[in-house]
Amino acid sequence: MPYFDAAATAPLHPVAREALLAALDEGWADPARLYREGRRARLLLDAAREAAAEAVGCRPDELVFTPSGTYAVHSGISGALAGRRRVGRRLLHSAVEHSSVLHAAARHEAAGGTLSEVPVDRTGRVAAEDVAAALRPDTALVCLQSANHEVGTEQPVEAVADRCREADVPLLVDAAQSLPWGPVPGGWSLLAASAHKWGGPPGVGLLAVRKGTRFSPQGPQDERESGRVPGFGNLPAVIAAAASLRALRAAESGPDEAARLRRLVDRIRVRVPELVPDVEVVGDPVRRLPHLVTFSCLYVDGESLLHELDRAGFSVSSGSSCTSSTLTPSHVLRAMGVLSEGNVRISLPYGTPEEAVDRFLAVLPEVVRSVRERLGVPAGPAASAARQAPGSPTAAAETVTPESSVPEAVTGSPGELVLDALGKRCPLPVIELAKVIGEVPVGGTVTVLADDEAARLDIPAWCAMREHEYLGERAAERGAAYMVRRRV
């Protein structure tokens, strides 16, 4: 049964499993004790730290093990901010950071700190110049992921690190998604990562703080992990995490596997828009993680799509609003300004067989078709071709059109229709917009009243895909009013 959600958590790597089993016998004692079991544990801990530091590209005494990647991010941010308190309390981060960074930022703001958010382009990438321009005298810390966890886009960490260095501001890199595939280049100051993302066991994160970085650990401390992570460590898992990271990086397997997965992802990036009408593949097609691809399907709700894919045996993730507890689209897709409905993230675990990807490509078109059909959106020829992500070939996939029965909630004059989609959830406002656009003449407008958060993202995205003009939104009594001018 293909599991395609490695970016959430990867199944245990065989090397990790083997190392964990051995460590349960050899590495269970307290490495702080001087008797033989403790000395053995200390040797294993030291070796794990050396292996992890080598994979990270830092000195062993710069690296500590934490109970999770989130813990590493939280303690890294709080320690770096505290260490720079005299300089200022401004935290700068990209708009597409992992939630653990955003939660730490929110906490910092609640405690009186200030935040600056650096925007991203449509591929999800920040520009190093934008970071440089946002640096201010009171900037205490910059946080930037090495690659995005939802769309796979790599960030220009090296260039940003250079800019930070020039401004004498530390850079914390959240390397959770990219560390399995290689060290993070450049002069970063702090780095956080998470073992279960690379097939290590859960319960292990790592935090590297390069020498010379001001760092003041927050919260109670003890003598463990250089005073940065109190409490009895999880040594068997640490040993397994280091062993599997080393195995992933080994010359004979790591790069080959990365290249193999990259080819499989390229196949998905090319074939999905050919096989499924009205799909937007998002994220950078080249400067990206090897194993991850994300696309969104017009006129589809993510929840049904995930459910149907699960029934078909595929475990995937989604950034659609209907799949989140807050009923808002993923902040990553929002920051990129791309379609959020029918969103699917595929992240292939190490060793994913080619056939699993082929099977997915065989199943997906019918799954999307059936979800659309249930929503009253049959396949058919459409006025415009589906928008293609840069780098993928122009596809000849059929497009889809909602059935032409005009929704009841339409008012206004023939050239200026108003569509009341209040109370309707994604993707219905967009589906109803598609149904009524043909009712106004070219040059006429449709104003959509909607209170679903996804509409703010998906109506402009639909306009771009269908080559209509998005005129903007204005406040309304409930939700907002989104104005569209028919252009084709």
Next chain:
Amino acid sequence: MPYFDAAATAPLHPVAREALLAALDEGWADPARLYREGRRARLLLDAAREAAAEAVGCRPDELVFTPSGTYAVHSGISGALAGRRRVGRRLLHSAVEHSSVLHAAARHEAAGGTLSEVPVDRTGRVAAEDVAAALRPDTALVCLQSANHEVGTEQPVEAVADRCREADVPLLVDAAQSLPWGPVPGGWSLLAASAHKWGGPPGVGLLAVRKGTRFSPQGPQDERESGRVPGFGNLPAVIAAAASLRALRAAESGPDEAARLRRLVDRIRVRVPELVPDVEVVGDPVRRLPHLVTFSCLYVDGESLLHELDRAGFSVSSGSSCTSSTLTPSHVLRAMGVLSEGNVRISLPYGTPEEAVDRFLAVLPEVVRSVRERLGVPAGPAASAARQAPGSPTAAAETVTPESSVPEAVTGSPGELVLDALGKRCPLPVIELAKVIGEVPVGGTVTVLADDEAARLDIPAWCAMREHEYLGERAAERGAAYMVRRRV
């Protein structure tokens, strides 16, 4: 090779090992996901929470899993203090709490909070009346361990919980040492524990917060573990922890094993003072943990003792000053006012064979004798019998006396000697005191100048064991001056 340090960390219980292996296959996915691997993980997490809650004696929705017992203590204390901020900022704890509690208390004080410490008696127990007397209108939280980790003494948690309840102050119980052996009785409000103490894997603690307890989690939050423990959980370890706790408590094994270990500990408590001269067995002989016993050996340094026991194949712990990184005796022994030199803690893991204990009893006398001999303290008849802990039979063990060569650094008049032990480490100041006491007439005094922290504890303890009178200490240019009157 007998490992006698279960109170530090216990080897993995066979049930935990089996459950961990199964969970690595079945419980590795994210329980927050809706696909089949996630749903299966959710079921396993829910079942683990129910099992743990049953063992703790709380509702499943009152219990969260943390990355360690220390994490549980730290987040329990900070959350409870924040929840009671309007009431006051006073934290009350016993003098013999685990370092994790003391570290959290220190942090609270550094942030402007206040602390009250409740003393213990010579067995290491607090009196419920003392806690009640220390409760004040601004007391935000009381912390009390269920049983002491160094000497095994059980605390009167139920009585203290009653007093706290009357005063409407929450009680946090650190149950790390006792939870393997049974639920903590009484109306506590919060409870923390650690899986690796009961043979579960490391990386799992648990925090129970009973309904109605004001609790405000500190630090960044996410949607995991009721918003109390952010980050991806360590599900395989959680499953293994819950399985092994349930196994330990099972009627057919748990109580029987506790009773068996209790008998083995009783054997150590009785036999060690019979076999080894001048030993003080500390901690309550009856109201104690089943598997733990601590004793101190006069005229012995803990470091050599641990080293020789390790060479003989026994892994034990010590609260002697020379075995700590700070060169101070354990705060527990200090608070109890008992001898700290030559301190040994034995804590028997589940399943310890009887023969291992017998072998230890066979080896110990020669180990102590050899360490004493190296320090110039041969065995011989002495003026007074070794002091016996209450409950152990009066033993006829030979006592030891330091060789009578008077140390050089003695000055003063014949009836009022001054012994300069400055710069000398435990147990040397006490050994030299024992050498010179015979030089003054009965009724005469010896003043010991010492700057080793252990002297403050061990000179009075030696006086009690040898039935001399301890006259107290006064400040000196370096260290302190300890005054002893010869009585026998």
